[in-house]
Amino acid sequence: MSEHAVKIENLSKRYFIGEGNGGEDSLATILAGMFIAPVKKAFSLVRGRATGAAQLHKEMWALRDVSFSVAPGEVVGIIGHNGAGKSTLLKVLSRITEPTEGRIELNGRIASLLEVGTGFHPELTGRENIYMNGAILGMSRAEINDKFDEIVTFSEVGEFLDTPVKHYSSGMYVRLAFAVAAHLEPEILIVDEVLAVGDLAFQQKCLGKMQDVASGQGRTVLFVSHNMAAVKSLCSRAVLLDHGQVVVDGEADAVVTQYIQGSQGMLDEATGVCQWLGDEPATSCDELALRSIKLLDDRGNPKGTLDVERPFSIEVEYEVKQTLSGLRILLQLLTPEGLVALATTDHDSHAPKLEPGRYRSTCTLPAQLLNTGLYSVSVGAGIPGVRQLLPIRPRIRFTTTGSPARGSYFPENWPGALCPALEWRVENAERIATETP
Amino acid sequence: MEHATQNAPAVETLVIEPRSGWIGIDWAELWRYRELLVFFAWRDVKVRYKQSVLGGLWAIIDPLAQMILYTVFFGQVAKMSSEGVPYMLFTLAAIVPFNFFLQGLTRTAGSLVNNAMLVKKIYFPRLIVPTSTLLAGLVDFVIQFMILLISLLVMGFYPNVNYLWLPLLLLITFATGLGLGLFMAALHVQFRDVGFLVPFLAKILPFICFVPFTTSVVPEAYRSWLGFNPMIAVVDGFRYCMLGVGTNPAELIWPASLVSGLLLLTGLFFFRRMEKTFADVT
Numbered sequence: 001m002s003e004h005a006v007k008i009e010n011l012s013k014r015y016f017i018g019e020g021n022g023g024e025d026s027l028a029t030i031l032a033g034m035f036i037a038p039v040k041k042a043f044s045l046v047r048g049r050a051t052g053a054a055q056l057h058k059e060m061w062a063l064r065d066v067s068f069s070v071a072p073g074e075v076v077g078i079i080g081h082n083g084a085g086k087s088t089l090l091k092v093l094s095r096i097t098e099p100t101e102g103r104i105e106l107n108g109r110i111a112s113l114l115e116v117g118t119g120f121h122p123e124l125t126g127r128e129n130i131y132m133n134g135a136i137l138g139m140s141r142a143e144i145n146d147k148f149d150e151i152v153t154f155s156e157v158g159e160f161l162d163t164p165v166k167h168y169s170s171g172m173y174v175r176l177a178f179a180v181a182a183h184l185e186p187e188i189l190i191v192d193e194v195l196a197v198g199d200l201a202f203q204q205k206c207l208g209k210m211q212d213v214a215s216g217q218g219r220t221v222l223f224v225s226h227n228m229a230a231v232k233s234l235c236s237r238a239v240l241l242d243h244g245q246v247v248v249d250g251e252a253d254a255v256v257t258q259y260i261q262g263s264q265g266m267l268d269e270a271t272g273v274c275q276w277l278g279d280e281p282a283t284s285c286d287e288l289a290l291r292s293i294k295l296l297d298d299r300g301n302p303k304g305t306l307d308v309e310r311p312f313s314i315e316v317e318y319e320v321k322q323t324l325s326g327l328r329i330l331l332q333l334l335t336p337e338g339l340v341a342l343a344t345t346d347h348d349s350h351a352p353k354l355e356p357g358r359y360r361s362t363c364t365l366p367a368q369l370l371n372t373g374l375y376s377v378s379v380g381a382g383i384p385g386v387r388q389l390l391p392i393r394p395r396i397r398f399t400t401t402g403s404p405a406r407g408s409y410f411p412e413n414w415p416g417a418l419c420p421a422l423e424w425r426v427e428n429a430e431r432i433a434t435e436t437p
Numbered sequence: 438m439e440h441a442t443q444n445a446p447a448v449e450t451l452v453i454e455p456r457s458g459w460i461g462i463d464w465a466e467l468w469r470y471r472e473l474l475v476f477f478a479w480r481d482v483k484v485r486y487k488q489s490v491l492g493g494l495w496a497i498i499d500p501l502a503q504m505i506l507y508t509v510f511f512g513q514v515a516k517m518s519s520e521g522v523p524y525m526l527f528t529l530a531a532i533v534p535f536n537f538f539l540q541g542l543t544r545t546a547g548s549l550v551n552n553a554m555l556v557k558k559i560y561f562p563r564l565i566v567p568t569s570t571l572l573a574g575l576v577d578f579v580i581q582f583m584i585l586l587i588s589l590l591v592m593g594f595y596p597n598v599n600y601l602w603l604p605l606l607l608l609i610t611f612a613t614g615l616g617l618g619l620f621m622a623a624l625h626v627q628f629r630d631v632g633f634l635v636p637f638l639a640k641i642l643p644f645i646c647f648v649p650f651t652t653s654v655v656p657e658a659y660r661s662w663l664g665f666n667p668m669i670a671v672v673d674g675f676r677y678c679m680l681g682v683g684t685n686p687a688e689l690i691w692p693a694s695l696v697s698g699l700l701l702l703t704g705l706f707f708f709r710r711m712e713k714t715f716a717d718v719t
Binding site: 015091092093094095096097098099100101102103104105106107108109110112118119121123124128131132135136137138140141 | 449450451452453454455456469470472473476480483484487554555556557558559560561713716717
């Protein structure tokens with residue numbers, strides 16, 4: 001066995017970003033763009049200047065001098081906020097794109113679970129797609145034959161095996177896709193945020209399968225996730241990326257803690273707190289900047305896991321940088337599938353004019369409203385009818401526990417984006433009919 | 438473990454490094470992925486006529502409609518010569534191989550863009566995509582070739598020793614189609630202009646390749662130059678083998694093989710050179 005399963009040395013990846021379209025889009029400029037620009041482009045191409053249809057201008061280093069190695073059988077979490085370079089690293093590792101500089105040595109077959117199901121064709125049946133997807137991932141037909149039954153069992157699509165997958169529900173689709181990829185048995189497995197899809201039970205099953213792959217079969221796993229609880233429980237080691245560089249590399253618990261306490265702030269299920277100390281494009285504009293979002297239980301403690309039987313609050317803290325009138329903070333609760341379960345705003349409660357300063361809007365949600373599962377909170381800000389200040393985007397997630405089956409004695413899974421406690425009345429219709437004249 | 442691998446494969450080492458300039462072709466890797474090639478081709482065939490009422494019949498309607506069109510306008514109206522054989526057969530014998538080329542070229546040109554999702558998410562040898570697309574066209578070709586054979590038999594033209602040329606002519610068609618297709622597929626990723634160019638080519642290519650009418654309109658002195666368009670050699674070769682008219686393939690085969698071979702080779706290398714940018718640009 002070789003010393004390293006993965007050895008990354010001074011890896012860098014540069015992207016060119018097309019020049020932003022600053023000017024106004026009048027018909028004249030559009031027409032000029034359509035007819036004059038190609039001529040210019042053709043000329044510059046002939047002279048060997050431009051390299052493509054897009055005028056390539058600004059460069060951006062998605063990865064800069066990244067070095068680390070992974071021993072065989074090690075499970076390493078790769079964490080960092082959005083845009084830190086995690087996805088680029090995985091793309092380079094899985095050979096989808098080439099590095100600009102540096103070198104990677106891989107000992108063993110590598111497979112990635114980046115976006116499961118991309119190889120699926122909607123017109124083909126589940127069975128056909130299993131073979132197809134297996135082949136795309138580099139499995140031979142014999143290998144797939146060996147594991148076929150196992151894949152079908154794991155995916156729970158059973159009777160729909162010979163139905164075109166375009167008729168599948170999104171849950172079935174993902175389950176089948178994950179099942180194929182999970183049975184690939186590569187020496188090195190790359191797992192991107194695949195667990196954000198599917199219901200909670202299936203997510204748990206996937207995590208279990210990954211644990212199997214890692215501990216039982218002694219395979220090397222690179223695991224990218226925003227789910228810090230999963231990183232902590234699955235990984236022995238974690239690498240924190242920021243702006244394309246390795247910030248910390250060490251024991252998972254310590255790195256995760258450092259990340260959570262880090263200045264960047266992020267989506268986190270473990271703590272229920274998300275903070276931004278500085279101004280970032282995603283959370284600030286000239287007039288306003290988000291500072292923190294906290295999920296507080298009924299005793300005012302920040303929590304990443306909330307009990308559906310108790311009320312809780314979502315507290316948004318922001319800095320108003322210029323005097324604003326008509327501001328409103330928008331809040332949406334999203335289900336794991338990305339559906340808006342509810343939307344609410346503090347518009348009514350705002351003073352007509354806000355002077356610069358720090359403000360806090362808190363929304364309290366009643367007990368017995370939510371189902372159990374993983375919810376995301378989207379936060380945005382704007383002046384209705386005038387303009388949007390911050391786009392409404394998912395910014396923090398939390399898990400709910402407890403029993404959502406209200407009105408039922410029987411402990412069971414209950415469907416619904418929301419499970420509010422509602423009033424029921426049962427009466428004997430016959431008796432009422434005879435009693436009333 | 439639950440499923441022991443019978444013979445644990447030796448751990449292979451893979452080095453990922455930036456590459457520049459011209460890149461060779463990794464035949465060993467292509468061989469490893471041969472099943473994927475077949476799967477992709479099979480998928481294309483299976484999916485092509487889904488959700489259409491006439492389904493696979495389109496593979497037959499298309500050449501027959503062209504045949505009638507050419508016969509009416511070039512045979513009846515323009516009264517061009519078919520060198521003594523029925524005009525329908527004269528043009529059908531050309532349409533069948535030419536359609537394989539043109540359909541293949543059209544589909545291959547769009548293949549990478551159509552499979553952008555895959556190319557952006559999963560690694561596999563990119564050459565598989567255009568090659569399998571072209572291979573999928575073989576199914577249509579076989580069907581159309583059968584129609585052609587039956588028509589010939591009905592009209593009293595029987596297979597003869599000249600049919601031995603056909604595999605070679607088909608090979609030239611394949612090489613030309615794949616070579617040009619690779620250029621177009623790779624360029625299409627960056628320049629959507631290819632999407633506009635291809636339908637345009639599809640309109641003029643049949644005429645440049647003498648599909649609707651005879652090559653005898655070309656003065657005798659220039660006839661031997663026609664082979665530098667490999668598809669003329671193929672089209673006229675099919676006519677010669679099946680109907681005994683047109684140009685003997687022996688006269689055009691050398692320039693045609695040379696040009697189609699060069700197209701394939703340069704196409705392959707051009708594709709490999711552009712390959713590394715596919716995932717970033719598509």
